[in-house]
Amino acid sequence: MDRGSTSCPAANNPVPSVIICATLADVEEVKVVVAHRERATLRVGDVFLKIDADQTRTEVEVEAMALAPIPTPEILWRRPPVLALAALPGKVLGRLGETSTASSASWAAAGAAVRRLHDGPLPPWRSRRLDGLASRLDVECEWLIANGALPVDLVTRNRQVAEAAMRPWTPVFMHGDLQIAHVFVEDDEITGVLDWSEAGQGDALYDLACLTLGHEEHLDDVVAGYGTDIDLDVIRAWWSLxxxxxxxxxxxxxxxxxxxxxxxxxxxxxM
Known part of the structure; x- marks a missing residue:
């Protein structure tokens, strides 16, 4: 992955350019947080620079953070295609594929924060994340089997489990990509939540499933913090889906x- 350049951009708009240069002036490294064909996130000192080819996602992110009733990063400036955000205090709740070192109280705090989000006023748009689920699932399962990516019985069983997620739901303010690496915690308190580009009206249990994906051992902590009855079969269905x-x-x-x-x-x- 390319680590980018530390040179200052041309100054058709000099204010953001000065800010970028000042941001880079006293750092030794530009860290690539994530990068692929659609978007990239760089960390430069205490600033995150998000670069997205689809500015509608950035527009959703900016508006969702303004509406969210839970802590979000401070927006420092925006110069399309770049959005600059201040770093959040604390550390991530965990990462998929790694053992989380966060306490049970931190996981419960994450559940409580998600409940505050879901209880908040609905944003005026629907999340794109849940559009066309049944047809998308059919296409992906066919591809997985046709290309030998997974055993047929593994795909078939999880396709059956996933059916339970595709049911009517009462819309809530859904984050839409609530991976544990997007949740920051310090002293068992949530200091902020990142990456709101998939936010909108959606399914509460989708957020809870994303948060606990690969960390089933902390599901009880999250549910306790969330503070209401949860259909665990639907959570598991969302994991499969x-x-x-x-x-x-x-x-x-x-x-x-x-x-x-x-x-x-x-x-x-x-299985």
Whole structure:
């Protein structure tokens, strides 16, 4: 992955250019947080620079952070295609495929934060994340089998489990990509949540499933913090559905869904 350049951009708009140069002036390294064909995120000192080819995602992210009733990063400036965000205090709740060192209280705090989000006023748009689920699932399962990416029985079983997720739901303010690496915690308190580009009206249990994907051992903590009855079968259905939908995209964008504890292991656990 390219680590980018530390040179200052041309100054048709001099204010952002000065800010970029000042941001880079006293740092020794530009860290690539994530990068693929659609978007990239760089960390420069205490600033995150998000570069997205689709500015509608950035527009959703900016508006969602303004509406969210939970902590989000401070927006420092925006100069399309770049959005600059201040770093959040604390550390991530965990990462998929790794053992989380966060306490049970931190996981419960994450559940409580998600509940505050879901109880907040609805944004005026629907999340794109849940559009066309049934047809997308059919396409991905056919591809997984046709290309020998997964055993037929593994795909078939998880396709059956996933059916439970595709039911009517009451819309909530859904984050839409609530991976644990997007949740920051310090002293068992949530200091902020990142990456709101998939936010909108959606299914509460989708967020809870994303948060606990690959970390089933902390599901009880999250549910306790969330503070209401949860249909655990639907959570498990979302684990299967999200994993089946993600595998081809991950493989095509340089990620490994077969890494220990990641999507393919999640599917195997349903067997």
């Amino acid at each position: 999200r994993s089946l939908l993600a595998i081809r995209w991950l493989a095509e964008h340089g990620f490994d869904p077969a890494a220990p504890g990641c999507e393919i292991d999640v599917l195997k656990s349903r």
